[in-house]
Amino acid sequence: MANKIPRVSVREQEPALRATNFEEVCYGYNEQEAQTEASRCLNCKNPRCVAACPVGIDIPAFIKKITEGDYSAASSIIAKDSSLPSICGRVCPQETQCEGSCILGIKGEPVAIGKLERFVGDWSLENESDAELTIQSNGHKVAVIGSGPAGLACASDLAKWGYEVTVFEALHKLGGVLVYGIPEFRLPKEKIVAREIDSLRRLGVKFETDVVVGRTITIDSLLDDEGFDAVFIGSGAGLPRFMGISGENLNGVVSANEFLTRANLMRAYDDEYDTPIFVGKKVVVVGGGNVAMDAVRTAKRLGADAVIVYRRSEAELPARKEEVHHAKEEGIEFKMLTNPTEVIGNDKGWVRGLRCVEMELGEPDESGRRSPIEKPNSDFEVECDVVIMALGTSPNPLLKRTTAGLETNRRGCIVTNEQGATTREGVFAGGDAVTGAATVILAMGAGRTAAKAIDEYVKNKAK
Amino acid sequence: MFKIVEKRTLADNIYLLRIEAPRVAQSALPGQFVIVRVDEQGERVPLTIADFDKEQGTVTIVIQAIGVSTRKLCTLGEGDMIADFAGPLGNPSEFVEMSADELSKRRFLFVAGGVGTAPVYPQVKWLHERGAKVDVIIGAKTASMLIYTEQMKRVCDNLYIATDDGSCGFKGMVTAKIKQLIDEEGKQYNECIAIGPMIMMKFVTLTTREYSLRTTVSLNALMVDGTGMCGACRVSVGGKTRFTCVDGPEFDGHEVDFDEAMRRQAMYRSQESNASVKHEHKCNCYGK
Ligand SMILES: Cc1cc2nc3c(=O)[nH]c(=O)nc-3n(C[C@H](O)[C@H](O)[C@H](O)COP(=O)(O)OP(=O)(O)OC[C@H]3O[C@@H](n4cnc5c(N)ncnc54)[C@H](O)[C@@H]3O)c2cc1C
Ligand code: FES
Numbered sequence: 001m002a003n004k005i006p007r008v009s010v011r012e013q014e015p016a017l018r019a020t021n022f023e024e025v026c027y028g029y030n031e032q033e034a035q036t037e038a039s040r041c042l043n044c045k046n047p048r049c050v051a052a053c054p055v056g057i058d059i060p061a062f063i064k065k066i067t068e069g070d071y072s073a074a075s076s077i078i079a080k081d082s083s084l085p086s087i088c089g090r091v092c093p094q095e096t097q098c099e100g101s102c103i104l105g106i107k108g109e110p111v112a113i114g115k116l117e118r119f120v121g122d123w124s125l126e127n128e129s130d131a132e133l134t135i136q137s138n139g140h141k142v143a144v145i146g147s148g149p150a151g152l153a154c155a156s157d158l159a160k161w162g163y164e165v166t167v168f169e170a171l172h173k174l175g176g177v178l179v180y181g182i183p184e185f186r187l188p189k190e191k192i193v194a195r196e197i198d199s200l201r202r203l204g205v206k207f208e209t210d211v212v213v214g215r216t217i218t219i220d221s222l223l224d225d226e227g228f229d230a231v232f233i234g235s236g237a238g239l240p241r242f243m244g245i246s247g248e249n250l251n252g253v254v255s256a257n258e259f260l261t262r263a264n265l266m267r268a269y270d271d272e273y274d275t276p277i278f279v280g281k282k283v284v285v286v287g288g289g290n291v292a293m294d295a296v297r298t299a300k301r302l303g304a305d306a307v308i309v310y311r312r313s314e315a316e317l318p319a320r321k322e323e324v325h326h327a328k329e330e331g332i333e334f335k336m337l338t339n340p341t342e343v344i345g346n347d348k349g350w351v352r353g354l355r356c357v358e359m360e361l362g363e364p365d366e367s368g369r370r371s372p373i374e375k376p377n378s379d380f381e382v383e384c385d386v387v388i389m390a391l392g393t394s395p396n397p398l399l400k401r402t403t404a405g406l407e408t409n410r411r412g413c414i415v416t417n418e419q420g421a422t423t424r425e426g427v428f429a430g431g432d433a434v435t436g437a438a439t440v441i442l443a444m445g446a447g448r449t450a451a452k453a454i455d456e457y458v459k460n461k462a463k
Numbered sequence: 464m465f466k467i468v469e470k471r472t473l474a475d476n477i478y479l480l481r482i483e484a485p486r487v488a489q490s491a492l493p494g495q496f497v498i499v500r501v502d503e504q505g506e507r508v509p510l511t512i513a514d515f516d517k518e519q520g521t522v523t524i525v526i527q528a529i530g531v532s533t534r535k536l537c538t539l540g541e542g543d544m545i546a547d548f549a550g551p552l553g554n555p556s557e558f559v560e561m562s563a564d565e566l567s568k569r570r571f572l573f574v575a576g577g578v579g580t581a582p583v584y585p586q587v588k589w590l591h592e593r594g595a596k597v598d599v600i601i602g603a604k605t606a607s608m609l610i611y612t613e614q615m616k617r618v619c620d621n622l623y624i625a626t627d628d629g630s631c632g633f634k635g636m637v638t639a640k641i642k643q644l645i646d647e648e649g650k651q652y653n654e655c656i657a658i659g660p661m662i663m664m665k666f667v668t669l670t671t672r673e674y675s676l677r678t679t680v681s682l683n684a685l686m687v688d689g690t691g692m693c694g695a696c697r698v699s700v701g702g703k704t705r706f707t708c709v710d711g712p713e714f715d716g717h718e719v720d721f722d723e724a725m726r727r728q729a730m731y732r733s734q735e736s737n738a739s740v741k742h743e744h745k746c747n748c749y750g751k
Contacts, residue, residue: 172500172547209547210549211549215550238692242694249727254693258687258694261687261692266687274535275687396690396692398690398709
């Protein structure tokens with residue numbers, strides 16, 4: 001019986017060793033492991049995993065192709081719904097999506113769908129990405145703002161359909177959160193992200209870095225002066241939040257975005273690079289999402305004692321399960337049900353500690369999670385010299401301010417219809433810029449949905 | 464990649480670079496800055512725009528070679544390439560919104576210190592072209608460190624020079640010169656704009672406060688992205704936390720917490736000196 005085979009565990013770097021380097025934690029499946037794991041899939045008639053996948057990948061079908069050794073066919077099946085399998089296989093929260101609803105998970109372990117997706121994606125990057133492509137231009141131009149997963153996915157589809165696509169990116173490097181946020185040890189930059197971008201270049205997509213739309217150029221100038229037929233906004237949700245507690249501007253308090261950008265984008269950990277980073281002896285990271293896990297594990301790798309402080313309990317941690325598990329293996333301390341009330345400084349204006357209170361869980365709030373309430377007189381101090389705030393992010397208001405007719409909601413997110421059309425004609429949007437901070441797969445899916453709407457819009461206009 | 468089309472030495476260790484960056488030049492307004500990254504290993508460094516030429520598509524920056532990155536930048540010459548040049552960033556000066564009619568009725572006092580003199584120039588030029596009355600005080604340690612005096616003379620009503628050692632113009636600090644102009648010469652201004660080292664801006668605001676003279680300062684906070692993404696550039700203005708790169712760089716000087724700003728600016732200082740040690744090993748072109 002296929003489902004008697006235990007889930008094939010994946011090879012990983014030893015925790016003690018990897019806590020000192022930035023190389024990828026997980027090695028992924030080899031061919032044989034992938035085949036064995038794939039053989040566990042029951043190929044359900046009504047696959048619950050497909051319904052739980054945000055972009056509806058035909059999971060049993062691609063897994064079947066793995067068992068047959070036809071990786072190219074597996075890759076084509078995934079490609080119908082996802083353009084970034086190597087990336088999503090590594091960073092999707094599978095436990096709440098596909099794997100979370102796998103029927104095998106009821107009594108035992110679900111099929112390792114994420115690891116299988118990664119296997120197929122990596123196989124394809126290795127074996128298929130050099131194919132020469134000749135695409136006939138359809139004479140229409142589309143501008144894409146931002147090179148995160150939303151922008152890349154949108155650009156990729158449009159280019160395949162013959163559009164001349166130019167991606168404008170504010171930073172000097174392409175990839176959005178994939179390069180400045182998610183660390184190398186989870187998502188290799190050269191091996192994976194850069195190759196995905198190269199494959200877009202082969203499709204004829206042009207990239208212009210160092211262009212901050214809203215400052216360097218505007219959406220109006222793209223549409224009116226530069227001859228673009230439509231614009232897609234995939235500008236993400238990059239603005240960091242702070243707590244608003246006293247002492248937050250002391251030296252040694254940084255946002256997770258700053259800490260991760262210094263480490264990932266600017267490679268501050270590498271002696272050859274000029275950008276400095278301050279790590280200190282003991283780092284406290286406030287928050288419980290993927291961003292918090294990435295920051296705390298980066299701090300650990302840079303030699304600090306690193307602690308997570310989170311105001312709910314472990315069950316509510318919004319981070320991927322695998323990241324929490326890896327963080328614990330690497331020796332990260334978790335202080336749950338703890339909320340900071342003040343950053344304490346020394347006489348030179350540097351952090352010397354964090355004052356916290358203990359919390360307990362009360363009634364569920366509107367998000368369905370039990371809301372934390374402060375325990376009276378439970379003040380205590382955590383000694384530390386760096387505090388990293390990982391409290392979430394919101395979209396940058398620059399594009400709204402500089403684009404007439406572009407509406408945003410109360411939280412600063414761009415308003416669109418289901419197809420991704422904004423309130424401004426010819427302008428479409430998707431990803432974190434529309435939803436607020438979410439996931440790679442949702443951003444990728446939104447980019448592709450908008451690509452279809454853009455295609456329709458441009459064709460109708462041309463009639 | 465962005466090409467250096469002109470390089471000049473303005474004073475000891477102070478250089479002017481004119482860079483080919485047509486998109487930036489096209490959109491630049493007085494008060495804005497750019498983020499420069501010299502090469503693949505470089506930091507992202509914010510530099511205030513010192514001039515721009517829309518026709519030629521060039522943007523001028525003026526740099527004092529002090530840190531690792533500014534020294535690296537200053538070793539480059541005409542024809543060399545800079546990896547990244549992103550901008551214009553930040554908000555333009557408030558006065559660019561004013562009509563020529565309004566401007567022609569206003570009197571501005573600019574106080575410029577050190578390399579801060581360079582970004583003062585396009586602002587004064589802009590105002591002068593629109594009929595505003597503009598006086599400028601340029602402060603420097605000593606005569607050999609003065610920059611932009613000739614250009615400035617051509618675009619302002621009165622230029623005053625203050626040097627610490629008296630080697631040129633008024634002997635003393637710019638703050639003493641402000642007092643002299645207002646108290647002894649009976650000058651009246653609607654607005655003061657101070658650009659220079661933090662410590663100078665701090666003392667200028669303390670002085671102008673005595674006269675209830677509205678004072679705008681341009682903060683050179685530490686930055687990484689320059690687009691609002693990291694919060695490295697946080698400053699307290701009127702008790703609220705603001706991001707210099709997107710809410711500034713210009714703020715009401717009487718509201719800025721300068722002591723905090725100076726402390727935050729020094730956050731990576733010890734590391735930077737490590738980096739320059741690290742750097743000196745690889746490169747022997749310093750000190751020339
Ligand atoms: C540290 C971290 C870890 C994460 N971990 C996970 C994870 O494990 N799994 C998961 O699914 N999701 C994760 N996420 C969330 C995920 O990365 C995002 O949801 C996703 O990247 C959003 O994609 P996007 O294309 O909408 O925007 P982004 O990836 O944010 O890309 C936006 C791009 O637009 C550029 N830009 C912004 N404004 C402008 C402008 N005006 N002009 C030009 N360019 C502009 C930005 O510089 C950026 O490059 C994580 C996020 C972070 C920060
Ligand atoms: S420099 Fe990063 S937010 Fe201002």
